[in-house]
Amino acid sequence: MYIESSYPNAQEILAQTLEQAGDGVVIVDANHCITLFNKAAETLWGRCRDEVLGQHIGQLMPFAPLSKLIASDGTGGSNPVVGSSMEVTIERRDGATLCGALSVSKLRVEGAVFHAIFIRDVTEEARRREELRLLSLGANETANAVVITGADSRIIYVNAGFTRMLGYELAEARGKIPSQLLSGQHTDPQVIEYAKSHVALQQDFHVEILVYDKQNRPLWISAMINPVFNDAGQLQNMVAVYANITHTKMHEVLQHKVLNAMVREAPLLEVAELICREVEHIAPDVVVSILRVDAEDRLRPLAAPSLPDPIAQAIDGLAIGPDVGACGSAAYWGEQVVATDITTDPRWALHKHLFLPLGLVACWSNPIKASDGRVLGTLAFYYRAHREPDAFLERLSVVCEHLCALALERDEARVNIRKLAFYDVLTGLPNRRRLYAKATQAIEEVMRSGAPLAVLFVDLDRFKQVNDSLGHAVGDELLCETALRIKAQLRECDIVGRLSGDEFVIVAPDCNSHQAAEIAERLLAGLSRPIVIGGVKLRSSASIGISLYPDSGHHIEQLLQHADMAMYQAKMAGRHRCCFFSAEMDRQVQERQALELALREALEQKQLQLHYQPQVRLGDSRLYGVEALARWHHPQLGDVSPARFVPLAEECGLVMELGHWALHEACRQLAEWRRRGLAIPAVSVNLSPKNFHHLGLPRLIADILRQHGLSPTDLTLEMTESVLMDGSPETLSTISALHEQGVRLSIDDFGTGYSSLGYLHRLPVDELKLDKRFVHDLDNDEAARALTHAIIRIGESLHLTVVAEGVESETQRCFLAKSGCQVAQGYLFARPMPVEALERWMTTTLACAST
């Protein structure tokens, strides 16, 4: 601006001009003190000029580097602009801040230097600029792709996210239609059609679609498309935001679907097929197969929904190996195997003919590994192009491998749990639960068809002895071998299971009594063949009980119970045989059960009694002792013979109680007689073999004798030969302890059992009881006489007292006496009697005999 200096009001014109200027003007002197502060400056800072004139400029703009700017300029000519426009923050008096665009000019007036500061309020402009910057950040720095198309659907803008996601720069994309630019081989045309229809309707919409980037790599995007209309309501633009959901698809969708299937207990094959189908959906150029590696390292197809069945059939059972296709090799090496061209790959020599006709030319297979590193199977991707795995498919494969591993391990665990729940761990045979289920099914089938069915209950003979004497490991091996031998004799349709211990059950459908007997014969023969275990040759045998559907029962519980009864019968009949269930057997069992109950009550309620039978010295007719014999009179059943209830007590576990009761009662009675002056030298008590297994027996007897003030020699324990023969360490130790205590031991029924003379020599026996059958036959059987004679001689030589049982006649008594037998008992002298009768006998008969 130029003002004629001669013009008288030039100063005034200048001052008013500055005062009315739209921008703030502040002039500072050489000391940077404010000398002019125009109206606009007052408005800008919210301060009046009186406040600021003469003040240092720094007070107005504490944050602006203004002083430096002014000071740095020492040279400028007339009115040079020393600071180009810069933006500064203006702090208003009321605390608000504004943004000002500032420029500084240097002035020289009459030799003095001034600076004029021009400042304009650009707050709104700065705000808009910042908004734009942030908008641009939002558009370009997001991972999402933003595409804006015009009303003609052609791209007019793409953000940097689009370039990053899909590879195309704005220049490349501009003018193109997005669906054309991004579609590829497996883009779903239906989704494109759906999108187009919405564009035509000018509606917003959302799609998930497989597209291809500039490198032709597939990726899944989720596209949200919104129309933008102008003020006249006409479509101006479509704004689309694409999110890359490839990984979400893989991780969330795939995992979600597969895990969901597992949660609802879908079978393994279903889960495997789901994985294949989902992968083929996510990556449509891939054909997927999943194989499992079985316990014998053989490939077993699980799923390959896009491959024809003959391929699965050809692969099924192939042993894994270093050159067995991609899968066999991947399973063998435990590593990824890539075959980019199966035509030439040597590993494919034997199998390429299956794949090439389908256009599948490349394959890569990855091992599916368990958490402990075992190879459980393989996951193979097949392609129609010679290609290597890319990052996308690598990632997809990893996700699937984990899912497959989870499914396979889960299935493995399920199989194991099932095995534990339904199979016997030792033999691998179905357990009771499984056997019942399968048998019930089989019975239902024969019920429909009207066919017969047999249930065979197999129990090994003397298995306990094997276990006790040779140890449980040998026992276990015997059971496993038994299971194998039983299976070897059966048909495919027969069901065999192990109930417990040495009990096996066979359910044979369509099997009549004749066929069942044949099976039993084969089993008896098979199971009696010697077995060598740990160098020891074992001879085992079994007893078999058979029940038949429908005659012996209509459901498995009943059939089993009856087969069990028949088996028991087979045992009773001498073992190593089979026995059919019969109604009579059932009756006996019912009766036996009732008797067992009654015996328990009798023992509890002290309903048993002891009768005593005298034993007489043949030399001088003096009393040698009395034998205590149990008697049971039941209110309803009447007298029950010990020959019946003693074995029953043995079978049902009451024999300990019976033995202890007899010992207590006999000793109590002997003590009582002694107190009353009846000279009874000793009492004999019968004990069962099981009583001698009890290591506490010597202690118990010592206590009883002490309790009644008796000495050990007052008591004789009668045992059968089987006690001595069982050879168990417990029995031998009990017998030795009793002998050391001084209790006398007698062998009952001598001559009828094993009659091994060896044990007589070794064991501390005091007495032999010549069995009454020999005595009975003395009158008319030379052999009986000879044997009796021999037994008496054995007794003599070993210094054992021989007591002849069952002496009923004078002839027998004479023969025995002449033969040197010391003691006799039998009806000739007296029957077993209740206490009072014995006492009478003592005072009458015995007294007569001694006189």
Ligand SMILES: Nc1nc2c(ncn2[C@@H]2O[C@H](COP(=O)(O)O[C@H]3[C@@H](O)[C@H](n4cnc5c(=O)[nH]c(N)nc54)O[C@@H]3COP(=O)(O)O)[C@@H](O)[C@H]2O)c(=O)[nH]1
């Ligand atoms: N473990 C236990 N076993 C016992 C007990 N009480 C008895 N028994 C055993 O039961 C079997 C049968 O006994 P029982 O019916 O009492 O028969 C005995 C005698 O009555 C009978 N006997 C005696 N003299 C004669 C005779 O001259 N002729 C003849 N026909 N029978 C006679 O013999 C049986 C005695 O046998 P034994 O014991 O072998 O000496 C029997 O095996 C008893 O042992 C008990 O408490 N516990």
